[in-house]
Amino acid sequence: MKRWGLTIPLNGVPLMAHRELVERLPDLGYTDAWTAETAGNDAFSPLLLASQWAPRLRLGTAIVPVYTRGPGLLAMSAATLADAAPGRFVLGIGASSPVIVSGWNAAEFAEPFGRTRDTLRFLRAALAGQKVTEKYPTFSVNGFRLERVPDPAPGIMLAALRPGMLRLAAREADGAITNWLAPSDVPKVQAEIGDDLELVARVFVCPTEDREAARALGRRMISSYLTVPVYAAFHDWLGRGELLAPMHEAWARGDRKAANAAIPDEVVDDLLIHGSLAECREKVQTYQDNGVDTPLITLAVPGDDPAATVAALAPR
Incomplete structure (x- = not known):
């Protein structure tokens, strides 16, 4: 299934002012609403609201860093969203960057590949309701079990740029999330994961001529x-x-x-x-034509009328 997503919340628009916009997204042709997490809103709160505003949307995080919450808290946060939006939530996790992890969140940015792999494996077990006592290579968990196990468990996708993480996603995750690439780069990325794994890509859009x-x-x-x-x-x-x-x-x-x-x-x-709104929409489509299953539109500049901009960028 080809999908079409929007990154929320939009810059410059208060969170609670998104309700009407989010409610309209499915009728406009959007299938997904995803969040990011850097230094603005956290990744989960906007999706919790969107889960009630637009029950037809798939919701996802792109991404939650694996260092800035403990493994148990990350599982609890994901389980809460999955409970609020059964079968409609995808947890995207990734290593993030030293600035966000160490500079802003006082955590050690060490062994990013290993920490991401181990967090994925822990989450698989925890979100399935298992009691987890495990010494992973990068951290240990002793006797954790979710009290509220989501049914179904959410899918888990990995932020992945280069072959190592892309291949890990192909082996153990439900999809790969990539970022900052051109449409012409998509086949090289897709070649590392194969045709069967969902590829999600955040695309940055500045609708101006x-x-x-x-x-x-x-x-x-x-x-x-x-x-x-x-x-x-x-x-x-x-x-x-x-x-x-x-x-x-x-x-x-x-x-x-x-x-x-x-x-x-x-x-x-x-x-x-x-470019123009029509040109921007066509360029987003080019990502999909080249192999991205789910392009996530991220508006660098929402414009004077964000709702009209979002409507104009909807799939045709």
């Missing part, structure tokens, strides 16, 4: 993300290492202005969708 304004915004977003080591390695693997080398060199010198200026137009245009 002011190309220079869109590119200026895109450069700021790209330098903030792609200088993070895991994203830098991802784009090296995708083949953009040489194009992005001047950005990395300027960033390492502490010159953010020069780093932004060093990002080529072609990279911005590949990674940030911009």
Whole structure:
């Protein structure tokens, strides 16, 4: 099944002001509403509201870091959402980044592959109602059992960029979630997981025909993300290492202005969708045409009328 998702909440729109918008999403053609978790809303609260506002939507987290909640609390949070939206919730987990984990949440960012793998395995057991006493390679759990076991258990997807995590998702998860890639990159990512695993991709959309304004915004977003080591390695693997080398060199010198200026137009245009609303919708469709099962529209700029923007970007 081909799906079409929206990232909520929208920037600049109060959480409780989303009700009418979320209620309309299924009739517009959206199948999914997903959240992110960095330094704004937590991942679960907006979905709990959406579960009651739009009972037909599938809901997902893209993603919850595996370090910022203890394993038991993460299982409890997921079970609560799965209880509120039976059969409609997908838990997306991932390693996140040292800034979010260590800089903002005072946790040690160590062994991200192993911690993600072990959290996935713990959650499989815990959300199935098992009593878990296990010494995993990266943490231990002693005698944890959920008091409210969701029926059915939610699917679990992994945030995955490069082959190691993508292959882990293919072996043990219900899907892979990726980020910051161009439509032309999708086949390379999909080749690592095969045709049978769901591929979810967050796509950033800036609906404006002011190309220079869109590119200026895109450069700021790209330098903030792609200088993070895991994203830098991802784009090296995708083949953009040489194009992005001047950005990395300027960033390492502490010159953010020069780093932004060093990002080529072609990279911005590949990674940030911009143009008229019709052009943006067509570019989102290109991701799906190239192998993404569930594109998640993330509005970089909601515009003066966010509801109209969301309606115009709905699938045709």
